[in-house]
Amino acid sequence: MELTINISKRKKSIFEIPIIGGILKIIVSIIMVVVAILAIIFVMPYHFIKYKLLGYKRTEEKNPEPPTLIETDNYRLTREYIEDPNDEHQLALDFLYSIVEYGDESAVFFVRNEGKKTELDGKYLTLFQHKLNDCLLLQQIRINEFGKPTSDLIKFDVISGKIQIIREIGQFELDKFDTDKNEIVGYNSEENITIKVQKACA
Numbered sequence: 001m002e003l004t005i006n007i008s009k010r011k012k013s014i015f016e017i018p019i020i021g022g023i024l025k026i027i028v029s030i031i032m033v034v035v036a037i038l039a040i041i042f043v044m045p046y047h048f049i050k051y052k053l054l055g056y057k058r059t060e061e062k063n064p065e066p067p068t069l070i071e072t073d074n075y076r077l078t079r080e081y082i083e084d085p086n087d088e089h090q091l092a093l094d095f096l097y098s099i100v101e102y103g104d105e106s107a108v109f110f111v112r113n114e115g116k117k118t119e120l121d122g123k124y125l126t127l128f129q130h131k132l133n134d135c136l137l138l139q140q141i142r143i144n145e146f147g148k149p150t151s152d153l154i155k156f157d158v159i160s161g162k163i164q165i166i167r168e169i170g171q172f173e174l175d176k177f178d179t180d181k182n183e184i185v186g187y188n189s190e191e192n193i194t195i196k197v198q199k200a201c202a
Contacts, residue, residue, distance in 0.1 A: 008192050008193075010187055010190055067079050075116045078111070079111060082107075082108050084096075091124065092109075096108045099173050099187075100189055107126075108125070108126060109125050111124075120138075120163060125140060135156060137155060139154070140163070150171060151174075153184070173186050175187065184197065
């Protein structure tokens with residue numbers, strides 16, 4: 001697979017200007033406090049009346065199944081969402097906060113496997129995923145030789161379960177594969193990245 005990478009400065013919206021962003025965060029914080037107070041005032045009595053006085057039984061909430069990344073006859077790979085804080089998976093969180101600002105919507109995942117072993121087991125991934133023939137293009141998170149979080153564009157062979165590292169991407173989050181332009185686009189808090197794909201997955 002041949003790639004051409006272009007990195008450009010990311011244009012910030014008015015909401016990303018530090019002063020305006022700070023003011024908005026203060027306003028949002030005040031609103032959240034007010035909502036929390038109102039919730040305590042109105043919701044707690046409702047639950048007391050429903051469950052204590054009227055005798056309704058609480059239903060146990062089951063944790064949802066982690067989303068399936070891919071499933072074959074030999075294995076089932078799932079993406080387990082990593083919540084912050086989490087010392088066990090600090091590498092993935094360090095990568096996340098190196099590419100986005102606090103409060104931005106983004107996520108990192110830990111791959112679990114039910115079945116025959118693959119080279120993707122126990123790896124960290126972003127949400128990026130694109131299927132090409134019998135392989136998946138994914139973004140894998142790892143530590144580089146300097147002990148810093150980085151990432152690679154990888155090709156995962158669905159049949160063999162093996163990984164091929166295509167190119168180091170660094171501290172960017174890949175967002176989507178534009179099939180019309182045959183390119184992958186991504187970003188971090190300061191820059192955009194465009195990866196032109198000359199050859200499809202072989």
